[in-house]
Amino acid sequence: MVAVVAFWALAVVTVGSALLVVLLRNVFHAALFLVLSFAAVAGLYVMLNADFLAAVQILLYVGAIAVLLIFGIMLTQDVTRSNTSHSLWPIGLGVAGLFLVVLLTALSRIDWPDTPRPAQPTAAPLADALFSHYLLPFELASVLLLAAIVGAIVIAKER
Amino acid sequence: MPGLFHYLVLSGVLFAVGLFGALTKRNLIVILMCVEIMLNGVNIALVAFSNFSRAAALTGQVFAMFVITVAAAEAAVGLALILAVYRSRDTVDVGRIDLMKW
Numbered sequence: 540m541v542a543v544v545a546f547w548a549l550a551v552v553t554v555g556s557a558l559l560v561v562l563l564r565n566v567f568h569a570a571l572f573l574v575l576s577f578a579a580v581a582g583l584y585v586m587l588n589a590d591f592l593a594a595v596q597i598l599l600y601v602g603a604i605a606v607l608l609i610f611g612i613m614l615t616q617d618v619t620r621s622n623t624s625h626s627l628w629p630i631g632l633g634v635a636g637l638f639l640v641v642l643l644t645a646l647s648r649i650d651w652p653d654t655p656r657p658a659q660p661t662a663a664p665l666a667d668a669l670f671s672h673y674l675l676p677f678e679l680a681s682v683l684l685l686a687a688i689v690g691a692i693v694i695a696k697e698r
Numbered sequence: 699m700p701g702l703f704h705y706l707v708l709s710g711v712l713f714a715v716g717l718f719g720a721l722t723k724r725n726l727i728v729i730l731m732c733v734e735i736m737l738n739g740v741n742i743a744l745v746a747f748s749n750f751s752r753a754a755a756l757t758g759q760v761f762a763m764f765v766i767t768v769a770a771a772e773a774a775v776g777l778a779l780i781l782a783v784y785r786s787r788d789t790v791d792v793g794r795i796d797l798m799k800w
Contacts, residue, residue, distance in 0.1 A: 561719035573731050577764040580738050587749040589759050599766050604773045611727050615784045617736050624722045631721030639714035651702040654713045656749050680767045687771035689784040695778035
């Protein structure tokens, strides 16, 4: 019962905040609602027995990516009314709506398994998997982050 | 009890909202924010599948962690690009960054 209420509350906050990100005229307010959406997604991860991933979501998405986006908003001016749509927005709405309809139709025709995993801490099993089975992607991710850091500095520095 | 279907519908709706924003908005930073919304939707689907599958491995959560890592790297480089564009064209409106338009 608590799980049902929690799921619907978190789902409404997530999707509602995402809609406000798209629809609000003020870019800074949109960024703040993006932060709220990320936090609600972290709550959903807790409900899905992904406790470590919820902490990573707060640390990385809220603490790094959203802060970076707000820095970008502050450095590129005209904050209060620059979240507008271009004139072909009905086509975008149609494409996104068509995608959603097709996806929901496909999802509703499948008999999904319904037994959730028993709740247990996931940090140790994730570490085991990440450093044994997924070691190569882990090392490649570190190289990717190095490339991203160097690239961002080179692209954004003054001439 | 919310089952796998509920989480997948939520993931799809979130992805569709991000897709609508990424296709429709004129501000470069808002487009980047909508891409992050789409990536969050995908992550919810991955973690939901990991939770409701009968396998013992946490593959979905590992995949979601890599998606978060790549999203962070992509946001950093994307914002560097936006700053460079703003410095050169003095705008972040995609309607006015159209040098390559025919």
